[in-house]
Amino acid sequence: MRVSSPEKQRRGYEESSLDYAVTPAAARSILPRTAKLSDGRLAPADRVTEEVADVALALCVVSAAGRSRRRARALRSLRSGKREWGRGVGATLFSPLPLTQALRTAQIDVNGVRRSVLVYTGCSKCSAHVSCCGKWRKAVINMVAVDGREFQCEGISTVRLRPPGGAVVHVQAVMVRSKPFGFEFILGMNGITALGGMIIDDRRHVQLRLKNPSLCGAVSDGLKIEERDFSASFDPVNRSWTAAWKWSEGAEPGALRNTMEEYPPAEEARTAYEEELDTWIDNGWLVPYNEEEFGPPKGLIPPMAVVQPNKSKERPVMDFRELNDHIETFTADTDICAQKMREWRREGPNVAMIDLTKAYHQIRIDKSLWPYQTVVFLRRRYCLTRLGFSLNVAPLIMKAVVSRVLSQDQVVERGTSTYTDDILVNENVVKARRVEEHLARYGLTCKPHEHVVNGAHVLGLKVLGLDRKLVWKRDNPVPRVSDRLTRRSVFSYCSRLVGNLPVCGWFRIAAAFVKRKVNSTTTNWDEVVNDVELWTLLTEIADEVRKRDPAHGMWNVAGDHGRVWVDANSLAIGIAIEADGSIIEDAVWLWPDDARSESAHCVE
Numbered sequence: 001m002r003v004s005s006p007e008k009q010r011r012g013y014e015e016s017s018l019d020y021a022v023t024p025a026a027a028r029s030i031l032p033r034t035a036k037l038s039d040g041r042l043a044p045a046d047r048v049t050e051e052v053a054d055v056a057l058a059l060c061v062v063s064a065a066g067r068s069r070r071r072a073r074a075l076r077s078l079r080s081g082k083r084e085w086g087r088g089v090g091a092t093l094f095s096p097l098p099l100t101q102a103l104r105t106a107q108i109d110v111n112g113v114r115r116s117v118l119v120y121t122g123c124s125k126c127s128a129h130v131s132c133c134g135k136w137r138k139a140v141i142n143m144v145a146v147d148g149r150e151f152q153c154e155g156i157s158t159v160r161l162r163p164p165g166g167a168v169v170h171v172q173a174v175m176v177r178s179k180p181f182g183f184e185f186i187l188g189m190n191g192i193t194a195l196g197g198m199i200i201d202d203r204r205h206v207q208l209r210l211k212n213p214s215l216c217g218a219v220s221d222g223l224k225i226e227e228r229d230f231s232a233s234f235d236p237v238n239r240s241w242t243a244a245w246k247w248s249e250g251a252e253p254g255a256l257r258n259t260m261e262e263y264p265p266a267e268e269a270r271t272a273y274e275e276e277l278d279t280w281i282d283n284g285w286l287v288p289y290n291e292e293e294f295g296p297p298k299g300l301i302p303p304m305a306v307v308q309p310n311k312s313k314e315r316p317v318m319d320f321r322e323l324n325d326h327i328e329t330f331t332a333d334t335d336i337c338a339q340k341m342r343e344w345r346r347e348g349p350n351v352a353m354i355d356l357t358k359a360y361h362q363i364r365i366d367k368s369l370w371p372y373q374t375v376v377f378l379r380r381r382y383c384l385t386r387l388g389f390s391l392n393v394a395p396l397i398m399k400a401v402v403s404r405v406l407s408q409d410q411v412v413e414r415g416t417s418t419y420t421d422d423i424l425v426n427e428n429v430v431k432a433r434r435v436e437e438h439l440a441r442y443g444l445t446c447k448p449h450e451h452v453v454n455g456a457h458v459l460g461l462k463v464l465g466l467d468r469k470l471v472w473k474r475d476n477p478v479p480r481v482s483d484r485l486t487r488r489s490v491f492s493y494c495s496r497l498v499g500n501l502p503v504c505g506w507f508r509i510a511a512a513f514v515k516r517k518v519n520s521t522t523t524n525w526d527e528v529v530n531d532v533e534l535w536t537l538l539t540e541i542a543d544e545v546r547k548r549d550p551a552h553g554m555w556n557v558a559g560d561h562g563r564v565w566v567d568a569n570s571l572a573i574g575i576a577i578e579a580d581g582s583i584i585e586d587a588v589w590l591w592p593d594d595a596r597s598e599s600a601h602c603v604e
Contacts, residue, residue, distance in 0.1 A: 104118070105119060105206065108161055114400075123189060125188045126171055129183075230396065232397060234443065248327060255299070256372070265314070286375060289381045298372050299371065301388070302375075333396075335420070337500050344458065345556060345584075351451075355450075360394055406435075425449065453470065458472070460499055461473070479496060488526055490514060493538065503550065505550030510541050512590050559579065
């Protein structure tokens with residue numbers, strides 16, 4: 001991209017190999033002649049005020065190809081104030097390029113939150129959705145969006161921008177309640193200039209140019225994350241991450257009330273459980289509590305033993321429930337497993353999985369919070385120095401740290417997708433070995449990567465290659481039905497069998513029916529169920545799943561076409577999605593009890 005000269009800017013345009021960007025002076029001259037109403041008619045000149053021109057410019061794209069012939073025509077149009085139809089030149093929101101090619105995006109922190117922003121060299125000012133800013137100066141202005149709809153601008157605000165590995169800059173942005181193109185933030189020329197310009201490579205990827213490369217290199221080493229419910233920072237000397245949660249309403253609760261030291265494990269599990277906690281002490285994850293340094297303990301976290309059937313080991317898990325009551329989490333950006341699975345299934349067969357080693361224990365907790373994470377083990381008080389698995393904000397911290405690390409390398413970021421601490425690598429874009437080395441540079445260690453075609457654990461499923469395709473199946477064995485049934489144990493059992501399986505066939509409706517039946521025979525979650533019929537039904541279902549498990553299918557999903565199958569009877573309605581001759585996902589819903597008779601008539 002060629003950098004425009006001040007002289008060209010004064011003449012009312014910026015020239016590049018991709019775009020012409022109209023400046024405020026040119027917009028005030030052009031808009032009265034070209035601005036349109038939502039019905040397509042030219043707007044009366046008296047309706048195109050200077051205020052409207054300034055704000056409309058934030059979304060106004062004036063595009064042209066890089067050929068000199070078209071540039072000459074564009075300049076003639078700009079000078080005459082007329083629009084040349086079909087050439088993509090004029091005060092309009094439409095570009096002659098296909099939408100997928102016209103849009104340029106970048107990952108930038110906007111007021112401390114990482115967002116995918118739309119980069120438009122045709123915008124003089126940035127445009128921000130109201131969710132990006134807490135405060136702004138009101139100025140009610142109406143403007144026409146890209147699809148012709150009229151919407152209202154809220155005013156002007158100053159926002160903080162920080163690109164990956166860059167310093168914070170402050171720019172002015174127009175505030176809107178709609179999301180043009182679905183983006184919450186549009187990076188205009190004032191933002192691009194403040195960030196030092198940009199480069200678009202031959203693959204149309206945007207790379208922001210940082211003003212001071214030497215300074216930015218130092219900043220990227222000392223990464224910081226600041227969110228509403230936690231903060232985290234990277235120490236480049238020790239190559240370690242340290243996190244701190246934020247108290248609800250900013251108020252530290254004082255001493256917590258729990259006095260239970262431990263949920264005693266079963267005798268057959270105690271040896272393995274204690275050996276695992278000894279390992280925590282050896283690794284420095286649990287350290288003796290120093291009351292002289294930290295003062296009286298303010299919280300007691302009781303551990304418990306959790307059996308992991310698929311790994312055949314006991315896992316100590318801390319009960320953070322009381323502490324979690326004092327930490328407010330903001331989960332709007334939380335990944336949904338089912339949606340992430342759909343995304344990963346479209347990545348093709350040349351993929352690998354990277355799993356961080358003891359992921360949560362790689363994140364240190366700030367020492368100021370250690371008094372709230374004390375643990376009594378074998379009658380001695382320790383403090384947990386690492387991120388607890390059951391802490392409500394822990395998955396958000398883990399996701400933010402991994403995402404921030406991957407974003408430090410554009411190729412790595414483009415070729416990876418994360419779900420908490422699991423990383424899918426598209427090796428058509430970047431090799432898994434490079435991703436592992438990149439993670440290590442930022443203090444994150446991982447297990448050796450697994451090529452999915454050779455068999456790998458992916459989001460609770462077993463995925464492997466078969467006949468040049470990837471197939472999936474259940475990852476865990478079917479558990480035995482407990483002799484002591486409660487509503488809680490029945491729901492847990494059915495959830496373990498269904499899990500996040502994309503296809504369950506007949507079993508999905510059977511599990512839903514069992515849960516409805518146990519609901520009708522109990523009054524609370526822990527009431528023991530003395531129902532032989534229910535136990536027999538569960539046992540028969542489990543036996544049938546072991547013999548003919550419907551949970552399996554094709555993993556890869558390609559193309560944009562599919563077929564939806566719908567069927568219903570007096571009990572339920574079911575849906576299955578077919579693509580490339582295989583069922584890729586199904587779902588089922590039971591009719592309400594009081595709607596069964598009507599449902600039967602509807603089916604007929």
